[in-house]
Amino acid sequence: MKLEFKGACREVGRSAVLIDDRIMMDYGLKPGEVTQYPVNGARPEAVLVSHAHLDHSGAVPNLMDITPDVFMTPLTFDLSSMLARDTLRIAERNREIAAYDSTDLSRFVENTHRIDTGVEFHTHGYNAQFYDAGHIPGAAAIRLEDKSGKSVYYTGDINTIDTRLVSGATDFPDVDALIIESTYFGNDHPPRKEIEKAFIDSLMDTLNVGGNVIVPAFAIGRTQEILMLLDAHGIKAYVDGLGVSAYKIMIKHPDTLRNPTHLRKAFANAIMVYGPKRDKIPLESTVIVTTAGMLSGGPVLYYLKKLYRDPKSKILLTGYQVEGTNGRMALDNRVIENDGVIQQLEIKVEQYDFSAHCGDRELKTIVRDFCDRGTEQVFTMHGEDTEGFAEWVRSETGVNAHAPQLGDHFTI
Template sequence: MAKTNFQGRVFMTHPTKAIYKWLIQDSVRVGNTSSSSQQAPLYTEADHLSTFSQIEAIDYHTTHTISSIRITPYPAGHVLGAAMFLIEIAGLKILFTGDYSREDDRHLISAEVPKGVKIDVLITESTYGIASHVPRLEREAALMKSITGILHRGGRVLMPVFALGRAQELLLILDEYWARHSEFQKVPIYYASNLARKCMVVYQTYVGAMNDNIKRLFRERMAEAELAGNVGKGGPWDFKFIRSLKNLDRFDDVGGCVMLASPGMLQNGVSRELLERWAPDPRNGVIITGYSVEGTLAKQIMNEPDSIPAIMTRGSGAGGRGRGPVAGGEAEKAMIPRRCTVQEFSFAAHVDGQENREFIEEVAAPVVILVHGEQHNMMRLKSKLLSLNVDKREKTKVFSPKNCEELKIPFKADKTAKVVGKLAQLPPPSSTSITEDNTQLITGVLVQNDFKMSLMAPEDLREYAGLTTTTITCKQRLSLSAAGIELVKWALEGMFGSVEVMFEELRQNGEPKTNGTGADDTEISDDQEIAHDEVDRPSTILLVMGCVLVRCHKNGDVELEWEGNMLNDGIADAVMAVLFTVESSPVAVKRSSSKHSHVHDSGLSKRNPHTSVSIAERLERVLMFLESQFGHSITPIERPKIGKQEPKTAAADVDTVMASPSTGEDEDIADLEAQELARLHRLGVPVPGVEIRVDKHVAKVWLETLEVESSYSLLRDRVRVVIERAVETVAPLWTGRKGIMG
């Protein structure tokens, strides 16, 4: 945080933040006493103090959201305040355990599996691989037997420990054993770690973050202290038989004792100095209780070497008391004989192989990533987990990446949008009523917030999404020197199909203006255009594609107005392209040219042929598409479909007869069919439908509604696609969206 450009937020549990204050200070102090004079410290005490205020303390089982990422801490059971983190990103749930323990010890809450949460990725430690720990009670009994054995022979017990975690557990074990065995109460127990002594205040403060055993002990001790009148010494961490040793200068090294000293790896510090002092005496013993890293003296001494290098003791002889790091050349030569006994009892706060496998199976994540372990142990655990896939229907993917190796794992997840606001008032169809032909289409604005999606109407954006909408109205003006409203309308119809006349300006006296030919301007005719400067042209508004307004003013100016968006902008560009060429294109010149100074019927169509295609013509073009796809297997259907029908066009005569088979049993079917055929002919439909036969499969297309019927779904779908494309092709842009009959 101090040496990088990191600007994010930092979260720690309350005990971890309190321990951090002392832990980093001790790390700075140890780093400054390093024997390497050329190695600069990674950080200073000033760096440490500057970062403390940036840390946010949080509690277990509380969820926090940072930039749409949700994190929830859970107890890890490694040390006081240790946490596993459940991280949720876009619906993907990742559980990162860090170091964790599932063992029920004397003071820590064991790691727990998040309840009711489906984990997608589990990132877990693999410290012990597949090795198994000795059961806790057996391990504690063996430890006390070893300690008392060393004391019985008059020796001293050295237990290298880390300042936090297992040291506190071992202190509870020793204090409890000494309380039950009075014969050892005269033997002193020390813990020589300034950091452990400082952090003991944190342990006394956060008793509530520990397990039921420590809480019970706290209540019992407090009751005893109240009876004795000394409430200040009633906590479970106020030991009766254990003393804190600030430094070795005050240590009277006479007789047997039990010494817990840090660091646990014996690389330097008090534990290394006492080892060099006590190693030559065969009565003494070293008990390793934690995890030892390869390359450290704690790992090497378990092989019981004949001698160990002296780096903390000056001078020669086993009893030398001068302390301090030895110079480099001398350190290579100075060796101390090792005659003390060495034993190992694993009290490391890490899960063993069996506990780790059980935890992984309980979480049941489809992807497991192994970290924090030596390569040999990690690969053995990976092989074991992969072997368990034999009996699984869904195989677990196991990864064991090296340091700094990047993993790319694809994940597929369903995205669900919640319908809110006005759209939610539409009742959803039941699962039984949804068919291939009966689906419900809902359109709206899809809003994503914190990886959660909501579908709502645009007018609900402010209420449900906290968003405001802005409409940009675009305007464009151009001038036409000769083209009149009829020519403009005719050209626009040729490009877009139907063009709606929205408004025409009236004379001040309420009478509609005419164009000099007697024609009423409210009904624009094709021969209305007159090229005469003295004739006023009315101001007319045309609506193109339902979104672009074209205002044609008296003086020849044309103004376009539309609501700005990607689709409307494209339509407006097309409208302007038509207007720019309306006075110069050959078809426009032919349309507006006249051999006479007066106006009469030129024989031209009053509407653009692109918008005045008859229904029969459109059906003929659709049938051309069907013939090109299915060849000569198309035959007309002579008899109409008798049943309830609702024509999609208002062009039907008022005397249309709605045929229904329920009008009476004695009604003549032939008469009904004749009436239905007559109605279809009035609409311009030549035959009721066509039949398409492909091999043994038949599809019927009813031309009025373009409905497709077939028991063979593949043929039915293919015919539908052909008809949809045909309608889009033969119909104008604007009316093509409404259907072949519109």
């Protein structure tokens, strides 16, 4: 079995792994000042998608000229279709050249097979199965096996810790090779309850002095979790952006959610905002949960135009901020680019680790478990220190480990 790494190598974003020039696992993009895509092109016969976040699914419609078979869980299909339509809509509105068009989207819908986790399926000479990844609703890790019996397990983004929204991953198969994400290698997450308390305390301190709180949140996963947290503390919030549409899709798949009843309640108690209604929000002791999670677009920029000079107010970032995004610039330099204008932030900026990824401790536990059960090679990707992770694997387990560079090939 030949592996070629086309993205997410010693970086976060544009995940893509090609198997035997035939099967692609994920095909995403990397956000930033200039959007980046997987390298060296590809002509796969099938594409298996781990989950709907754009860094894993966002470039799949660009492959539709070769009409590959596409496989993903039913909820991932609904969510990735929503994001693909939104991406195309934004490109058309901004008069930009999109990576795909409406015909590609139609082919994407026609060519996608929806497969539940735990169900074995066959594609172009390979046996495959999706495993619950615990990252966001619908997220799956992928096991692939060729005709000779060689097998690989690709984690995509994975989390073994329960969140308010989803339960952590618990089921791992025996395989010859493990391809594992490395986002938080070297960094343990604080206990979730501690993060939640610090977040709520900071938010309440701001509201009590008449400030406003902007919570930029990923549309899929983070928006829903934050609203559940706010609702659990009796805090009413405005919610704006694509996270509302994502909620309406998720709630149709209650079996993917840890507590669908609470999720329904949280959105019922929130105030949903659309377009022109933004002007009517009273910006005094107000909480606004809105996309985008990295301040890279969406309604959050509208609110920041009004509040970026207000030192009483806060931006509470709730997720990873990729280098080159507004979110990373806000953290590092207290500036953002908003509609072509550089804004020096007087509003306070704080970051809270509501990660839906394994931390260092959990990543190492997964690797040890696979290696103890006979895994012979480990590949570390999707992180800023994949080399360090591979070195740890070699020194601690004795198993051969690699941190691929873009375009690298390996055989298992």
